[in-house]
Amino acid sequence: MELHKNVSFILGGGVFLSLFSFVGCTTAKERVQNKEYSKPNIVLINIDDMGWRDVGFMGSEYYETPNLDQLAGQGMVFTNAYAAAANCAPSRACLMSGQWTPRHEIYTVGSSERGKSKNRKLIPTPNNEYLGNEFRLIPEVLKKAGYTTCHAGKWHLSDDPLEKGFDVNIGGSHAGNPGSYYPPYRNVPSLKAPSDDYYLTNLVMDKTLDFLRSVEDEPFFLYYSPYAVHTPIHPVKDLLPKYKNKAAWNGQNNAEYATMVENMDAQIGRLIELLESSGELDKTFILFTSDNGGLYQVSKQWPLRAGKGAYYEGGIREPMFAVWKGQIPAGEQSEVPVTNLDFFPTILEVAGIEKPEIMNLDGESLLPVLTDEGTIGERALFWHFPVYLEGGNQETQDPIFRTRPGSAIRLGDWKLIEYFENGELELYNLKEDIGEKNNLAASNAGKLDELQQLLIHWRAETHAPVPSTLNPDYIE
Template sequence: MFSGNVFRQRQFCLVVGLVVFAIALSNRHVSIAWSQETIVNPNIVLINADDLGWMDLKCQGSKYYQTPNVDRLASEGMRFTNAYASASNCAPSRACMMTGQYGPRHGVFTVQNSDRGPAKARKLIPVRNKTSISEDHFTIADLLNSVGYQTISIGKWHIGKDPLLNGFDQNVAGEHIGHPGAKQGGYHSPFSYVNCVSESKGEYLTDRLTDEAIKFVNDNQSKPFFLYLPFYAVHTPLQPRADKKKRWKSIEAQPGQSNASYAAMVESMDENVGRLLESLDKLGLSERTIVIFTSDNGGHWAISRQAPLRAGKGSYFEGGIRVPMIVRWPGRIKPGTTCDEPVINVDFMPTFAEISGAKIPAKQTIDGVSLLPVLMDSKAGLKERSLFWHFPVYLQSVSRASGEFETHDSRFRTRPGSAIRSGKWKLHEYFEDGRLELYDLESDIGETENVASVRPEIANRLHAELEKWRDDAGAPVPTDLNPKYSPAK
């Protein structure tokens, strides 16, 4: 028998223990709720449009494009207003997304060579660029394969010879090409892509890729799957379906958005998103399938303006890196919600890891964070952090027209530099002259007023953080002068 004092002491210890346990549970409320409510290994569908700008959807504010199916996805899920690609053009953005790593860790900074643009206008010798991620890199496909997912890539790969070499079980139409070129046949059949051949006329590539996606879903409905659907659309060449282009010629244009061919391609992409969603509904898979819709970089400025954002694809102003992003998961994500938290596509890897229970190898540094807290509650917020971009190379303009891309000169969409976003502030650093540009995105989303000289304390703080990040990430900075440089020219 216990004495009265001993009994009371043990009672007190028990109460204290229960209180401590309750506090621990409350601090882990997201994870506990998640473990109780989730379906084990939910299906994951990642739709990655190509060159679709932040303002190229009706749900994003466009008064020209018609996108009822993507709009439906937004009404049934969560739309992110401050979502970013990790780079402003195709290959580096996809490399970052697939590995969960910023560019300095895999070395893919641009498409093709790093010295693009007129030689006499390049003050620095750019760093060497890689065009592929290594086969040793752990990818999202490797991650999900490790816990029993069936994985497939259908569409544009562009960061290696074959997605099968980077963890995927199946590949349809993915190779080391950046757009539907003449060699493959473009958007209209007859065309010949890897495991995607059509010898007759009348088949449209975006339709065919969706047919392949629906077939994969049907074949794998009884097991967890990861469907990566990187449409080639809406990348150039502008080759819409003839029936859709004809209809768009009669639709009233809007300032900066008036290209009927491009609008018809956006419509085809949207229509096929709807076809895929419908197939998930018919198979009863919607409630155990997470659907993510996004784009690999900003829109093509010369084809579709992204106002109020500045510039477009290839630039590190907002128009080149801010992208649409929508996530739907019926029963888990509250429908019709928006989230203003700044997020970036390196966040997908850790998010999928937490959702699936898969483990990321300790040897692979991950730069993103799990978005699960904000997916469960759009107001929950994430741990305070900054977002980074690094571009130690040159990317030429596609036109000599002065100011066509709302950038600094007509020769380049961007020159070598880095950028950081921290809260409402965004800092650009340019390596040729050390120039700093600071913008308050809360009051100046168009990055029209450089306030670095009037807010030097913020500019200096962000610059120091940016320099530290470059050191930590091993980011190469070009310093050697180009002997061919001729400023007079």
């Protein structure tokens, strides 16, 4: 994957300075074990529905994200970063709990019986719409360790994030989208617009900056998760003329969506500016990602296949980077496959917090990779989706559903998708075929069997439900 030429210059130009400042530092593990260790601030940025190539640092020449591009250049960019699910609620539940979907049983948004019953061959697994109190979440653990915690934007996992470890809640509820980015902000009644045309993303950042100014001596955890750039596609009006006259690039040509992306980037620029001016940026660990792939009807992620809701790469591979001055070398890029399940153990290690023995985390700390002090061994990444999600398109090769019930696994360069309706298997070598165009299931029986057995074992270990009851309403 070739990075945008301007970003390549930024990344390349930062390597020498970072390595110069990095030499001689104690290791991350030694530092966090120091009794006088000063806990860093932690900022977790989770954009909604922004695809792998919807930012400049991942190659887009249509969308403009100068603030993110510059920030990414100060840390490590991951080109094989994944969400643990292909749509909003399950991905966010995985991130906050650090656990695979079969453990919390949030598989989709709303009912698992999506689409028309006559098109569903199987009775899907019932969906859980709320993250249970038995799960200990990132903000709960950090709050107990002395952090002041703030949620800003979309929550989607319960009615009130204040009941899940946050001290401050800016606009978060069980709502999955704002209804409108212009007043009145339907589904976000807790936020009141200062004027009749005040854009919601701007207001969420206004309140976020107010929170940061209020924090005094204690470290803070900010979960910044704006509703943007989720539908509805409501343009930022003063940016629209520029994109209407801009040439399309690689399937990206939606001017209204482009204004939302640029405005989201501008708000993050405000956040970074405040952290820098207050002297907090050098003491802050930042993780950036998106909760799932871009919406196919709005923005293409080529060469990745399909988009949000699909378990092809376009639905689950995300833009991601981490920044931590003095610990993460600037201008680096990693091809290590990682997932948002890794964020919880990474944050614990960054904060110097021992993982409670009762807590089950399915990811691994990325700190050795981030600090160039080690790596993580090759491991399998898993996805499980025992439900239906309507909205198929030409790249899913299914005119009805983006995803039918199934599971997926990635190990090394190989990826297997298994469908439960008919036992169909798709095998891809992502190194040679990132667009998942050539199904090798028939020609590579050895690799197919290896991955399928791993998938079967994982489902048994996690008690992942496999729907098998036929739907009497189904019409073949």
